Amino acid sequence: MKMTPGVLIIGALLVFWASAFIIAGLPAATMKEKPSDIWRPLTAEEEAGHRLYVANGCSYCHSLFIRINDWDIGAERIAQAGDYVGQEPIILGSERTGPDLSQEGGEHPDDWHLAHFTNPRYTSPISLMPSWEFLGRQEVRQLTAYVQALGLKAADYRTARQKYWKQQASAAYAAGPDANVEWIHSQVPEVWRRMPNPYPADAAALARGKRMYQDFCVNCHGPIGDGQGPAAAYLYPPPLNFTTLRRHLVENRYIGGIFYYQIMNGITGTAMPYFKKHLESEKIWDLANYLGVYFVGYTDANIEPRGIDAAYEGPWQNPYQPPAKGAK
Amino acid sequence: MPNALQKPQSAATAFMLAGAGWFVVGALYGMVSAIHLVAPEFFSNIPWLVFGRERPIHVNTMLYGFTGTMLIGCGLYYVPALLKTRLWSEPLAWVCFVLWNLTILSGPVCFSFGYTQGREYSEYVWAADLMLMVAVVLAIYNMVMTVAQRNESQLYVSVWYFFGAMLWTACNYPIGNVMWHPKTGAMPGLIDSIFLWFWGHNLPGLLITPLATGAAYYVIPRVARMPLNSHTLSLLGFWFLVALYTHIGGHHVLQSPIPNWLKTVSVVDSVSMVFPVSIVVINLWMTARGVGRRVWGDPAGRLVMGGIVWYLVTCIQGPLQSLPYLQRVTHFNNWTIGHAHIAMLGFGGYIALGAMWHILPLVTGRSVYSNKLVNLQFGLITFGLTGFFLDLTAVGLIQGSAWNNGETVYRVLPELAPFMITRAGLGIFILTGALVGFYNAVMTVLGGRRLAAEELQRAEEPV
Ligand code: HEM
Ligand code: HEM
Numbered sequence: 038m039k040m041t042p043g044v045l046i047i048g049a050l051l052v053f054w055a056s057a058f059i060i061a062g063l064p065a066a067t068m069k070e071k072p073s074d075i076w077r078p079l080t081a082e083e084e085a086g087h088r089l090y091v092a093n094g095c096s097y098c099h100s101l102f103i104r105i106n107d108w109d110i111g112a113e114r115i116a117q118a119g120d121y122v123g124q125e126p127i128i129l130g131s132e133r134t135g136p137d138l139s140q141e142g143g144e145h146p147d148d149w150h151l152a153h154f155t156n157p158r159y160t161s162p163i164s165l166m167p168s169w170e171f172l173g174r175q176e177v178r179q180l181t182a183y184v185q186a187l188g189l190k191a192a193d194y195r196t197a198r199q200k201y202w203k204q205q206a207s208a209a210y211a212a213g214p215d216a217n218v219e220w221i222h223s224q225v226p227e228v229w230r231r232m233p234n235p236y237p238a239d240a241a242a243l244a245r246g247k248r249m250y251q252d253f254c255v256n257c258h259g260p261i262g263d264g265q266g267p268a269a270a271y272l273y274p275p276p277l278n279f280t281t282l283r284r285h286l287v288e289n290r291y292i293g294g295i296f297y298y299q300i301m302n303g304i305t306g307t308a309m310p311y312f313k314k315h316l317e318s319e320k321i322w323d324l325a326n327y328l329g330v331y332f333v334g335y336t337d338a339n340i341e342p343r344g345i346d347a348a349y350e351g352p353w354q355n356p357y358q359p360p361a362k363g364a365k
Numbered sequence: 366m367p368n369a370l371q372k373p374q375s376a377a378t379a380f381m382l383a384g385a386g387w388f389v390v391g392a393l394y395g396m397v398s399a400i401h402l403v404a405p406e407f408f409s410n411i412p413w414l415v416f417g418r419e420r421p422i423h424v425n426t427m428l429y430g431f432t433g434t435m436l437i438g439c440g441l442y443y444v445p446a447l448l449k450t451r452l453w454s455e456p457l458a459w460v461c462f463v464l465w466n467l468t469i470l471s472g473p474v475c476f477s478f479g480y481t482q483g484r485e486y487s488e489y490v491w492a493a494d495l496m497l498m499v500a501v502v503l504a505i506y507n508m509v510m511t512v513a514q515r516n517e518s519q520l521y522v523s524v525w526y527f528f529g530a531m532l533w534t535a536c537n538y539p540i541g542n543v544m545w546h547p548k549t550g551a552m553p554g555l556i557d558s559i560f561l562w563f564w565g566h567n568l569p570g571l572l573i574t575p576l577a578t579g580a581a582y583y584v585i586p587r588v589a590r591m592p593l594n595s596h597t598l599s600l601l602g603f604w605f606l607v608a609l610y611t612h613i614g615g616h617h618v619l620q621s622p623i624p625n626w627l628k629t630v631s632v633v634d635s636v637s638m639v640f641p642v643s644i645v646v647i648n649l650w651m652t653a654r655g656v657g658r659r660v661w662g663d664p665a666g667r668l669v670m671g672g673i674v675w676y677l678v679t680c681i682q683g684p685l686q687s688l689p690y691l692q693r694v695t696h697f698n699n700w701t702i703g704h705a706h707i708a709m710l711g712f713g714g715y716i717a718l719g720a721m722w723h724i725l726p727l728v729t730g731r732s733v734y735s736n737k738l739v740n741l742q743f744g745l746i747t748f749g750l751t752g753f754f755l756d757l758t759a760v761g762l763i764q765g766s767a768w769n770n771g772e773t774v775y776r777v778l779p780e781l782a783p784f785m786i787t788r789a790g791l792g793i794f795i796l797t798g799a800l801v802g803f804y805n806a807v808m809t810v811l812g813g814r815r816l817a818a819e820e821l822q823r824a825e826e827p828v
Contacts, residue, residue: 040520040600042512049529049607053536053571056611057563061540064559064627065552091483094417094476104620106693108771118555118622126484126551129558129621133697133764134402136774158406163778165405167415252779315773 073119075190079183086183089176091126098166100130101139101187109314111140114191135166140188143195146203149308150181152271159256159268160308202306210274217274218285225298230287232294233337235344236319237353238326246327249320253312262332272308279332283360286335290359293337296325335359373451374728376458378810380438381721381728383466385799385806387430388714390473392796394423399789403782413477421481421488422472428486428568429497430469432713436576437465437504439720440527442728443583444508446825447524449517453510457503464500468493482542482550484557486565491547494538501535522599526579529607533571537564559623562614570610573713577676578602578645580720581669585649588666588723589659594651602644609634609641616687620696628689635687642680649673664739668719671747675711678754679704694769699784700761706753710746710795718742718802725806730821731813738805742798749794756791760784 079087090096102116116139121127130137145153149160154177157164169177185196209220222230236242250258256266257276264278286292300321303311312321329336335357339346369375400407401416408414445452452458471493475481481488489497508528512520541564542550543557551557586593593599615623615631653660653670660666682704686695695701722739726732733739760781767777816824 040525042509042520045520045525045528046509046532048604049525049532050536052604052607053533053611056608057536057540059630060612060614060627061560061563064556064624068554068556068559068624070554070556089479092479092481093415094421094481094483096483096485097417097420100697102621104693106769109768109773116622121555123553125546125549125553126482126557126561127553127555128484129618131485131617131697131701133768133774161775163775165402165778165781167401167405167417168410169415171410171412171415315776 068118070122071119072122073117075114075188076119076122077189077193078123079186082179082182083186086179086181086186087124089172089180090183091128093169093172095138096128096130097132098134099136099138100133101127101137102129103137103139107137109136110144111137111188114140114188120189135164138184138187140191142185142188142192143197143199145310146199146306146308147181147185148272149310150184151177152268152308154180155271156267159266159271160310161253162256163252199306202304204306206274206304206306214278214281215285218277218281221277221299221304222285222287222295224304225295229294229298231291232297233291233340233343234293234297234322234325234329236322236326236338236347237350238330238336238338238355238357239351239353242323243327243330245320246323246325247331249316249324250327253315254324257308262328268308274307276308279328282333283335286337286359290340291337292329292333292335293322293325296328297321300324330357370456370459373455374442376452376455376462377438377441378725378728379459379462380434380441380465381725382438382806382810383462384431384433384435384438384717384721385803387426387434387469388799389796389803391423391426391431392792392799394419394426394473396789396792396796398423399785399792403785403789412479418476418479418481421485422476424486425472425476425488426469428573428709428713430466430472432573432709432717433576434465434469435717435721436573436580436713439580439583439717439724440523440530440576442724443580443720444524444527445511446727447517447521447583448511448515450511450515453507453514457507461500461503461507464496464503468497468500471496484542484551484561486568487542487550487561489542491544491550494542494544494550498535498538498544501531501538505531505535521582522593522596522603523579523583525603526575526582529603530572530575530579533567533575533607537567537571540564541567555621555623558618558621559614559627562617563611564614565617566614567611569708569713570613571607573709574610575606577672577713577716578606581645581649581673581716584666584669584716584720584723585660585673586652588663588669589653589656591652591656594648594654598644598648602641602648605637605641605644609637613638613687616692619687619689619692632687632689636684638680638684642676646673646677664733664736664743665719665722668715668722668739668743670719671743672712672715672719675707675715675750679708679712682707694765695761696765698761698764698768699757699781700765703754703757703761706750706757710750711754715746718746721806725809726813726816727821727825729810729813730816731809732816734805734808734813738801742802742805745794745798745801749791749798752791752794753788756784756787 103111105115153160154169156168157166186192209217257268258264259266262279264276269275301313303309326336326338339355398420441458471489475490480490541560543552543560552560612634613631615627616635619628660670686692722733763780764777
């Protein structure tokens with residue numbers, strides 16, 4: 038074959054357009070826009086937030102679809118074509134420097150997002166996400182509206198739950214620090230409340246707990262556990278001051294089970310996130326011991342009822358005494 | 366009309382110099398992006414220097430600005446040279462130059478303030494899309510007229526590739542950028558991802574690849590002083606390229622809910638890409654067989670050959686990461702960033718630089734200011750890029766396997782740190798390479814030794 042200008046130009050265009058027809062034309066003609074079970078249109082405020090999401094390049098760090106092999110946030114729902122109807126543009130994303138956001142709505146209450154957008158390190162100390170404080174409060178509110186809508190109807194279900202518990206938690210907080218802790222503890226299932234930490238608070242465990250605390254908790258609960266981290270200024274109710282827990286031990290001795298449950302499950306409605314996706318059992322028990330030893334001055338580790346010790350445990354004796362009855 | 370705009374080959378020179386300049390700009394933005402992935406509080410809360418805005422500036426400036434611009438500059442020289450004629454209209458090429466570079470300038474100017482369409486590789490705002498389109502159409506017109514007045518009946522393979530690149534881009538760009546929706550530049554719903562990645566893959570595949578391949582086909586036989594190994598092979602490679610590359614955009618959204626038949630087509634064709642790629646690589650290496658020392662010994666030839674080596678690496682990696690099972694681990698993380706850099710800098714960038722150093726003396730009549738500096742640039746970039754590749758591939762595997770085994774993105778962040786620091790460190794080498802190259806190119810044009818008439822004639826001699 039000889040490449041004449043005619044062959045070159047006409048041939049190149051023919052092959053190209055044939056391919057374009059298959060790859061872009063056919064899908065355009067055959068892909069039906071059918072809303073999925075969770076689909077709903079976006080409100081005006083959410084649309085504004087979506088535009089900010091596009092304009093500020095959130096998509097270079099966040100994806101918007103869940104795959105079958107995902108475990109992180111949103112993994113409860115694998116993406117379906119009908120989730121995206123009418124959104125323009127829907128930027129699926131190609132990089133996960135941060136987590137997928139397709140089901141972000143209702144993961145956190147609005148005040149968490151305010152603190153997080155102001156400076157992501159406030160809520161997530163090792164985050165690589167930029168601060169968006171410069172956008173100003175109004176745009177941060179729009180962005181929040183958008184991320185709270187991610188997941189659409191599924192998100193609405195979750196945000197409604199956040200709002201409901203936000204009301205309860207705020208009322209409890211307004212009733213004073215002691216009433217607040219009593220209320221929070223009354224929400225923990227009965228079986229967890231009288232459960233001591235089954236694992237020793239030895240030096241290694243406390244060191245692991247400390248590392249975890251620095252990576253996840255420190256900018257809310259503060260380096261001394263008084264709840265005065267930099268995020269506190271944005272959150273209501275503010276992060277718990279652990280030092281007050283000394284007077285709220287269950288039967289004046291148990292706290293490990295409550296810690297475990299709260300860290301695993303979070304306190305929906307407050308900024309306290311759940312950590313069950315980030316941290317598994319050992320890490321949570323280590324954290325519970327760390328909080329106890331450093332901020333409450335007491336841990337119930339290894340006290341009765343204790344069952345058979347795990348095979349790795351050494352002969353560790355709990356040296357911590359519960360506070361004297363009635364002491365403040 | 367000012368004389369400068371009529372001066373033969375002045376537009377080609379301008380394109381090449383602009384490319385060298387954009388390389389520096391893009392590297393600066395790359396450095397800041399890399400630093401932000403180490404220390405997000407560095408330059409915090411500066412609206413025009415926030416990661417989500419600076420990253421697309423880096424990427425677009427590198428792709429369109431550095432590799433694209435420099436390779437177009439080379440083409441504006443070698444197409445007429447191969448046709449034994451002059452560029453049909455130098456002023457028209459200058460108009461093309463201004464529009465093309467305004468488009469690239471719109472990146473830093475617009476993205477910094479949030480004016481972007483936000484779809485990866487299609488971020489330029491609509492007005493800039495228009496400028497780019499006009500520039501490409503003008504280039505095609507100029508080329509067609511140049512072909513019409515040619516004095517050489519054969520069209521050499523480089524001419525096809527340059528033509529192809531421009532023609533395909535003229536068709537591709539408006540589709541992928543959904544230019545009939547000026548406000549968003551996007552289709553509503555999931556179908557948009559198919560349009561987006563149609564261009565997203567054709568930008569490397571049908572713009573950068575043919576431009577770079579064309580340039581390599583021009584430089585290698587000349588540096589080797591050997592005739593091209595096989596014209597038939599180059600013909601096959603050309604048609605395979607356009608037939609296969611256009612089908613594979615789906616591999617970017619392979620795990621999303623797009624139709625299964627599209628995924629199948631994209632995977633099959635991605636794997637088939639080994640054919641056109643091997644053809645190019647084999648054809649060029651066979652051309653240089655026996656005279657490898659001559660090619661590797663020539664500063665410009667070395668860069669082009671290096672580019673072909675990177676092409677091979679890229680295109681071994683590419684089909685592998687298109688396989689759905691492997692992509693569960695390699696997708697969404699720095700593995701892909703590694704691939705993108707060896708593809709765009711290793712393949713596109715090396716060949717662009719090599720071709721520029723080969724062609725600059727031919728268009729300016731001056732010898733390259735310093736061949737030592739060309740070698741230094743090769744060394745700096747090769748060290749930086751090899752490091753990038755190893756570093757990003759390793760950290761990508763760490764991320765991908767951790768996620769696949771149930772770790773959260775947040776938990777893996779601390780493990781990125783040493784790799785992100787290394788990448789930023791290596792970036793300094795590439796940035797220095799860009800600066801050295803820019804200085805060398807400007808000095809060549811301003812103060813390179815004037816080549817004597819017979820030297821120039823010898824240099825221009827076809828093989
Ligand atoms: C100074 C040297 C460079 C540095 C420090 C650098 C750094 C970066 C960074 C930090 C990113 C974002 C990665 C992420 O989101 O995780 C990136 C992306 C990218 N860079 Fe560079 N880069 C450099 C040179 C280049 C060159 C020379 C080219 C091309 C010629 C290039 C092409 C790209 C492309 C195409 C992407 C997007 C990759 C993707 O989305 O998969 N870079 N670069
Ligand atoms: C045989 C050839 C090739 C194949 C099969 C291939 C395959 C792929 C695949 C599957 C991805 C997506 C990875 C992912 O997101 O998980 C990708 C990304 C990419 N490829 Fe290639 N590739 C090839 C050659 C090239 C060449 C020659 C270039 C450049 C000239 C290139 C540039 C890129 C870039 C820039 C990306 C990053 C896109 C993004 O932002 O996510 N590739 N490639």
